[in-house]
Amino acid sequence: MQNRLLGIHMIVQNEEHHLARCLDSFKPMGSECFITDTGSTDRTPEIARHYGATVLHTRWEDDFAHARNISLPLASTEWILCLDADEYVIQGLEELLDYLPKVHKSVSRLRIKIENRIGEGAGERVIFQPVRLFRAHQGYRYAGRIHEQLVRGGAKDDGKHEEGALEINDSFTREEDGIADHEPLAPLRLVHDGYLPSTIALGHKPLRNLKLLQQELADRPGQPFHLYNVGVTYCQLGNIEQAAEAFTESFLHTPLHAPYRSTLVRDYAKVLLAMGRYDEAHGLLAVERQRYAGYADLHLIYGEILEQQGLEERAYKSYARATDCREGFNGADLKDNNKAEIRGIHQQAIEQTDKPGSDSLREGKSSDDVHREPARLERHYVTDIGSDSYKAYTAMGRLAQKRGFLQESAHLYSLALGSEITYAPAWTGLADVLQQSGETDESITETLFVRWKEHSKKEDPDLSGVTYDDGQAYVVYALASSGAYGQALDLLHGDARNTRIKHEEYLYWMLCDNRVSDALQFVQKQWSDEQRAGVNLQPEQRLDLALTFWANELSVSESFMAAAEPQEREGWRLLNGLLDTGKRVHAEDDRDGEIVHQTLQAATELSKNILIRAVQMGQLAFARNLYEKMAAINSEHDGNGVHSRWLAAVLYCQGYxxxxxxxxxxxxSQGDLDAESLFYLGEAVYAKGHYDQALILFQKALEKDSEQRQARAGAAVCYMRQALGVIRHEQTRSPADKVLMAQQTVLETQLRIAEGIPWRTVFHAKERRNQLADQTHFIMHDREG
Known part of the structure; x- marks a missing residue:
């Protein structure tokens, strides 16, 4: 029997891939369902009728509000729930039916919670709480061509409702609806996945939205809400420069009380951060995070900005503040009730709170200006899930690790896993810091499994679908990310079939562990004929397959080369012959000279990709062999040292x-180095503590390229270390000189900030292992002598 309490209303167009899932999730409710179809050419209407929905047909008029309003007068239920086809229920349906009859008659609108998926990973979700439930026949209707808003009474469909009444969507991903500050939250939770990157790439939604927004702005020039959504749409289209322009204009004209303003601030700051405009982003959030003190996302983004500026202690403090924003937070971790035992300078950072207005005063605002602004305008923020917990803990763990607080770092990564056991960056971070602490691979494995068992025992509804195989996969991936390929493979007992490990990753790990014969057997046994021929493989997978054969002194098949891109085929053939120990290959033959030149070009470009992959795998002997053979057949291969410098950069970045x-x-010794090469050599010398020599190399790098930011930061650090050395020397003669002591304190602070700027090459566990490994001698001797 159809319930008369709640009805579902939707607008659709060509949603055959999503509609059944959506309606299935509401099937137990037996609800009245109206579906307004705006011109589908697929099976959407048929599917809707199969589920008992009333299908209303209308022409699409570039107006979401118009389409939404068609079904509202037809409702025979007390409440209306507006949905999209790419949404579905994950929690709270039964609770909702119990809840609605108890809602006081004075309440006519309700919020629900929607989890918006913006990526495939555990942390790639946005939570927002739009008004989707409202009482039927109470004068509610939608207004606005796009990002339509629920209005009541005399509002017309011309968008001329009260300025500031517009409510925001979920930013970057969502299309309709808004958040509100006062409507009660109903116990219903949905998932929306219509704006996954893979879905956006296949569709036209962002372009359609941009067209409608431009029409709105033509009708109402300068309307800040639509300008904000133009910025969101440009973000979806990957154009962050135009997004920044739209956000800037919107921010300048958005009223302080506008419900969407906090989300605008968040997205504006994220774009500025992505563009490297750190000073502007800093200035924005120094003020706005005080206004929206409970908004975890702002504290997290502010921490990222401070980190980029080298202010790592303040960044840590901002990350810690993000964890204070959790509902019900009392200083303890929500999942395990274990208070974080933070030590050292980081204990002071997490225990101290910011002085009101301190950042704002640094930005030129008076204390009165800051305190006159409302401290908090909204309670229901659009937020990236995990901003107030595992993402913040992981960021804190990374900073603690960088500063050498390894025990503290491991604890923070564990806290992150306590909040979200499936958060991959916390797994890889924990494995990395354990390796840096000197733990054996066996000990790291044991610790990771202990963490999994601790958290998986908890009664957590979010873990209901997580199995033991999932846990093993997280541990195995974490081990592999830290370079413990042998340990990861041993855990799999030589069989990847019954795990969640992809075959191509399994093959890569075997090659990294130098199990080349096992890799060949795996390819022959597990890979299909098409895969072994290189058909439909990604570029890196093709390289791995070729390296598997070449490392076993075998040639790749003719079918493999035939499946390559046309412009690469001759290059593959040349390299295949070059690496066949039974053949001698000559660049010159009876073919046209231009063809030979093109073949050499193709082989040279292809060999670069193969060399990079071989170095990543630690197959240095193979890399050296390929490099020398290419040099032997191509007299122009390294005439000016370009290729040698390129190879050195590849080796350096992989830890060799x-x-x-x-x-x-x-x-x-044979000629000049370019700016990048001089920087790498200077950094290597700096790591040995030879600051004077490092400074000379950094200065030479800047002479080659004055925009070399890393070399500039390195030179500044070297100057500071030299100055500190002079001051310390003087202090041995005048130990009580207060001026020298003050100068030393200032310089040490400045040095700490400069060292915190991300100027040095980042080496993780895998690269640290490579630094200790036997390294093939790559110096190429003069072959003319």
């Missing part, structure tokens, strides 16, 4: 710093 330095020193 000694091999890279030797190669760069040889290049220097």
């Amino acid at each position: 710093t000694m091999a890279a330095a030797e190669l760069l020193i040889q290049c220097m």
